[in-house]
Amino acid sequence: MKIKPLQIIAHIILILGVLLMVVPIWISFASSSHDSVTILTEGMKFHIGDQLARNYNEVLNEKGGWSEEVTAAKMFINSFIMALGIATLKVAISAMSAYALVYYRFKLAVPIFWLIFITLLVPLEVRIFPSYKIVSDLGLTNSYTGLILPLVASATATFFFRQFYKTIPDELLESAKLDGANGWSFFIDFLVPLSKTMIAAMFIFMFVYGYSQYLWPLIMTTAEEYWTVVMGMKIIYTESYEGVALPRTAERFAYIILSMIPPVLVVVFLQKWFIKGLIQTEK
Amino acid sequence: MSFLDLKNVTKIYPNGTKAVHETSLSINEGEFMVFVGPSGCGKSTLLRMVAGLEDITEGDINLDGKLMNEVDPSERDVAMVFQNYALYPHMNVYNNLAYGLKNRGIDKETIEQKVNDAAKLLQISDYLQRKPSMLSGGQRQRVAMGRAIVRNPKIFLFDEPLSNLDAKLRIQMRLEIKKLQQKVGVTSIFVTHDQVEAMTLADRLAVINNGIIEQLGTPIEIYDNPKSLFVAGFIGSPQMNFLDGNLKNKTLSAEGFEIKDINSDFEGEVTLGIRPEHLSQSENGLISLRVELVEQLGSDNLVYGQLKNKKDFCYRCPGNQTIEKGSNLSLNIDNNKYYIFDKSTGKRVN
Incomplete structure (x- = not known):
């Protein structure tokens, strides 16, 4: 096969892009396998050192935080629960509201859709004080419900589901009706299986969104047992030893690497459907 | 009273268009009725009103002695074959056929029995595990028919089901539909704009123009004795x-x-x-x-x-x-x- 110059250029650009993504991760990983002292004196590393097991073991099991009660493992679990809850509920609620908007032609469907769409302009950060007030009045601070609930509505996902449902031919609904399907069974038996690639794609986006939340859990949680990974990254190895203690750089790198694993797993697990959902609509 | 009775059935769309004018029509049990007319004449609307997919603005539809006006399509016990078949793309052929039965709460063995019988009748037994996207046009057509037959409905409704097929297949399927209808003996309404299809399939024919039945009769009556200029021009090639x-x-x-x-x-x-x-x-x-x-x-x-x-x-x-x-x-x-x-x-x- 003849290689064209344009292809070579394209590949060079792509390889550069890949390096740009991969190298920092590799450096973090390699650095996480050395002694903190080595990194402080010699800078970040490109090769694997001999402290890998020790560092990771320490990160996962050491109790940190102000009162030194929470472990990184606990924070991973918290983040995972929060992200899972947010992603699942976001997908479910968006799919159902899009279903209502597309198939139940009540008069206000269009205005309501635009109202939902406008909420894109009001992200959580903007409405964080009222949201906090509501959640705290409900007594939901320091709970998973409080972490998850204010984030479960999604205009973006509603929009995508709505656009997808609009492409489904009316005959399918009519045919299903004649076959005895009611509103609920049409949703479960038809729309959900037909949009499963889309559900997977949305789930991944929303999972990563939930996983990387910082401000909301920071405000919401005072009890360390509800801390999340992203909060921990800021807090856990900062000055936990007053005075002369060395910054524990190697452990931090290990923590960063570990914190990447759950979203990566979700992507790897759902990748097949995810890509399908982005590039094609299954007819 | 005949099997299906339409009494002064009228359809006015919300935008004021009168698609079907006061139409009265009786169809006997086991009869093959064809609605034929140019596109936009209201024949599909009439059919969809029988199916319950369109509301009836005025008039009554009685099926087997029961008033159907307010009955939900799923409760009417009618089966419809759509122009683009409307097969369920994510289900294999077996489930396409079985879906309506499952919704009626029929037990698994009976469903299997019925699906297999229908598949045999339509010669689609070999494709039961395939998805509709893996079937040819003629096979999809058969599956769509199978989905109608398997439920053993009171009435079959066909909405231009042959117009997506090529000429040769169309003639073949036309014959099969007629044979099948005679074998199963189900009352059928078939909508088409093709006058040859109409002539060959119909026991009786309703020529529809601008929302009005211009003439009703056997194909030969209509061919030999057209009552209006429109019917004369429309029937015959x-x-x-x-x-x-x-x-x-x-x-x-x-x-x-x-x-x-x-x-x-x-x-x-x-x-x-x-x-x-x-x-x-x-x-x-x-x-x-x-x-x-x-x-x-x-x-x-x-x-x-x-x-x-x-x-x-x-x-x-x-x-x-x-x-x-x-x-x-x-x-x-x-x-x-x-x-x-x-x-x-x-x-x-x-």
């Missing part, structure tokens, strides 16, 4: 020839010839209709045709040409006759087989 004329004292003066002793007291402007197959060549015939084009179909020749006054005209003759382009033919009308319509109303007058 090639189309009936129409000539302008004037009727006075039982004498018709058409374009270049006269017919005497017409069985009608009507006087005034008329349209004379003559089917291309109701003509034959004879010396000193009434009509003189200058041949421009001959379509040889093998069994027949379709001769297209012009009359003296440049009016287009068609004549159908047996395929064994040789007709030269550019020649002049002298034609007579067979056995007074001509139709005279009031030019202003389109109503038949002879």
Whole structure:
């Protein structure tokens, strides 16, 4: 096969892009396998050192935080629960509201859709004080419900589901009706299986969104047992030893690497459907 | 009371369009009724009202003695075959057929039995595990039919189901539908704009135009005895020839010839209709045709040409006759087989 110059250029650009993504991760990983002292004196590393097991073991099991009660493992679990809850509920609620908007032609469907769409302009950060007030009045601070609930509505996902449902031919609904399907069974038996690639794609986006939340859990949680990974990254190895203690750089790198694993797993697990959902609509 | 009764059924869309005018129609049990008409004439709307997919603005629909107006489509016990089949893309053929039964809470063994019987009848047993996207057009058509048959409904509704198939397959499926309907004996309504399909399938035929049933009858009645200009022009292929004329004292003066002793007291402007197959060549015939084009179909020749006054005209003759382009033919009308319509109303007058 003849290689064209344009292809070579394209590949060079792509390889550069890949390096740009991969190298920092590799450096973090390699650095996480050395002694903190080595990194402080010699800078970040490109090769694997001999402290890998020790560092990771320490990160996962050491109790940190102000009162030194929470472990990184606990924070991973918290983040995972929060992200899972947010992603699942976001997908479910968006799919159902899009279903209502597309198939139940009540008069206000269009205005309501635009109202939902406008909420894109009001992200959580903007409405964080009222949201906090509501959640705290409900007594939901320091709970998973409080972490998850204010984030479960999604205009973006509603929009995508709505656009997808609009492409489904009316005959399918009519045919299903004649076959005895009611509103609920049409949703479960038809729309959900037909949009499963889309559900997977949305789930991944929303999972990563939930996983990387910082401000909301920071405000919401005072009890360390509800801390999340992203909060921990800021807090856990900062000055936990007053005075002369060395910054524990190697452990931090290990923590960063570990914190990447759950979203990566979700992507790897759902990748097949995810890509399908982005590039094609299954007819 | 007959099996399916439509009484003054009217459909007015929210934007004010009147798609179906006060239509009354009775269909007997086991009958194959065809609605035929040009696109946009309201035939599909009428069918969809029977199915319950469109609301009835006015009038009543009775099926098997029960008023259907407010009954949900899922409760009507009707099955419909759609133009684009509307197969369920994510289910295999077996589940496509079984879905309606499952919703009716029928037990698994009975469903399997029924699906397998229907599949056998339609010769789709080999594809039961395939998805619709892996089937050819004809196979999809069969699955769509199977989905209707398997439920053993009170009535089959077909909404132009053959229009997505190629010509050869269409004729084949047409025959199969007819055979199947005779075998299963289910009352059926078939909507089409193709008059050949309509003629071949129907026990009775309703020719619909602008939301009104123009004529109702067996295919032969309608072919032999069209009640209006529209029906005459719509049924029959090639189309009936129409000539302008004037009727006075039982004498018709058409374009270049006269017919005497017409069985009608009507006087005034008329349209004379003559089917291309109701003509034959004879010396000193009434009509003189200058041949421009001959379509040889093998069994027949379709001769297209012009009359003296440049009016287009068609004549159908047996395929064994040789007709030269550019020649002049002298034609007579067979056995007074001509139709005279009031030019202003389109109503038949002879």
